[in-house]
Amino acid sequence: MHIDSFFATSNSSVNDADYVIIGIPYDATQSFKPGSRFAPNAIREASWNLESYSLFFDYNLDFARIADAGNVNCDGGFEEISERVSKLFEEIAGIPIILGGEHSVSYMAARNVEDFVYVVFDAHLDLRDGFDSSPFNHACTTRRVMEIADEVIIAGVRGCSREEREFAENSGIEVHYAWDLLEYGIEDVLDSLESKERIYLSLDMDFFDPAFAPGVSTPEPFGIHPYEFLKILDDISDRVVAFDIVEVIPDVNKVTQTLAAKLVNEFIASNASLRF
Secondary structure, eight states: OOTTSSOTTOOSOTTTOSEEEEEEOOOTTOSSSOOGGGHHHHHHHHHTTSOSEETTTTEEGGGSOEEEEEEOOOOSOHHHHHHHHHHHHTTOOSEEEEEESSTTHHHHHHTTOOSOEEEEEOSBOOOOSOBTTBTTSGGGHHHHHTTTSSEEEEEEEOBOOHHHHHHHHHHTOEEEEHHHHHHHOSHHHHHHHTTOOSEEEEEEGGGBOTTTOOOBSSOOSSOBOHHHHHHHHHHHGGGEEEEEEEOBOOOTTOHHHHHHHHHHHHHHHHHHHHHO
């Protein structure tokens, strides 16, 4: 058995699972550090180092039905890969947990979800209409998703172009900048999410400070502590209809991929402890 072939807590078939882990090892447009195509398997490998019991949520993941659907074939162009993702979504009834891959895989997944608020924790706005001659560049993800989402909320931002900031302000996108989170905590974000019933939750790992997640495609200083994200999960996980973790570039010390694997476990524990 190769421990990078499936997530450690996987214990169910795809058809029967309440949570389905899907790898999308796509990183064709990454503009600084490439390599997130290796992340799904690296996160799976890291998961074997973690306890299946969540101390924070007091829940044993052995009691949750979790499946690992493996990796989507990422040969070919963006639309071709997106169609494969859509076909896989047709086969699952549980909550999809997507392991990227670059951030553009969020659009591949989100276009298969109906009536959702896109809540993204990210160091960057990702609101460019095109970048490097592509409308599906990872720098354009939130711009594309807002075309299909009911609403967009972005938190943790500390890097963008002036044009992106102006677009966000003129489009009515709710943005919570990193300095506000660092100064005042996450309460304003939680207040904004209180009334949101169907949340597509997207986590770009550069949301965290590089001290905690050094292996990301576009690291940005002055980031957030991972504990803040646990508090976010505690508040909103019961309303999450899909969750993705993206932009991990596996690091040699396995720090970033281990944090990603831990957050997969904690999301499932937080959700399952309320549902079952």
